[in-house]
Amino acid sequence: xxxxxxxxxxxxxxxxxxxxxxxxxxxxxxxxxxxxxxxxxxxxxxxxxxxxxxxxxxxxxxxxxxxxxxxxxxxxxxxxxxxxxxxxxxxxxxxxxxxxxxxxxxxxxxx
Amino acid sequence: xxxxxxxxxxxxxxxxxxxxxxxxxxxxxxxxxxxxxxxxxxxxxxxxxxxxxxxxxxxxxxxxxxxxxxxxxxxxxxxxxxxxxxxxxxxxxxxxxxxxxxxxxxxxxxxxxxxx
Numbered sequence: 131x132x133x134x135x136x137x138x139x140x141x142x143x144x145x146x147x148x149x150x151x152x153x154x155x156x157x158x159x160x161x162x163x164x165x166x167x168x169x170x171x172x173x174x175x176x177x178x179x180x181x182x183x184x185x186x187x188x189x190x191x192x193x194x195x196x197x198x199x200x201x202x203x204x205x206x207x208x209x210x211x212x213x214x215x216x217x218x219x220x221x222x223x224x225x226x227x228x229x230x231x232x233x234x235x236x237x238x239x240x241x
Numbered sequence: 242x243x244x245x246x247x248x249x250x251x252x253x254x255x256x257x258x259x260x261x262x263x264x265x266x267x268x269x270x271x272x273x274x275x276x277x278x279x280x281x282x283x284x285x286x287x288x289x290x291x292x293x294x295x296x297x298x299x300x301x302x303x304x305x306x307x308x309x310x311x312x313x314x315x316x317x318x319x320x321x322x323x324x325x326x327x328x329x330x331x332x333x334x335x336x337x338x339x340x341x342x343x344x345x346x347x348x349x350x351x352x353x354x355x356x357x
Contacts, residue, residue: 161343163344170349171349172332173347178344180343220286227272227273227274228274229276232286234285235286
């Protein structure tokens, strides 16, 4: 089944404790991206990747890191999480001029 | 900055009736796709329908159809015979201009409630 997977689905952590949210897709898509969703603000792009070893900042990259060592994986790293990073996070992938597929979302709470 | 505008933050409709959600965008790309996504209470982002900009014919998927007006950069979603399961947040998305056309920009969403 074609899909984008994310783990964990839910995470509660404390300020400053490094964490990684994994993302994997099995559709051989070149383009992958991370979004955060906050009430009233819609979906905002954090980082994106055009292909392996090619990443760039989106609209709200501060406090986040990503890597793209393999085509299928695109982890999101929070080196020192803060409460303002409490949000719902989505990983997504697509081919150019085609539909974007989303993962199920990760609900992150930073205390 | 790229913008996608959904002018109706909330809407409601009676079951079995028809409702239209509006969306305007401002990409300068020539060939592109436009999308409507649905986000039910489960929070999953689900593709509802997509429109190819170079096609004049409006896309249709069962009860869902679009009214695409390329010159006006308008892309509204019509839901016919509304069902309780259509209750969700709906997001419109268009590609960014000036580049690879990979990035999608999303509107802030319209919360649709279908009443019994």
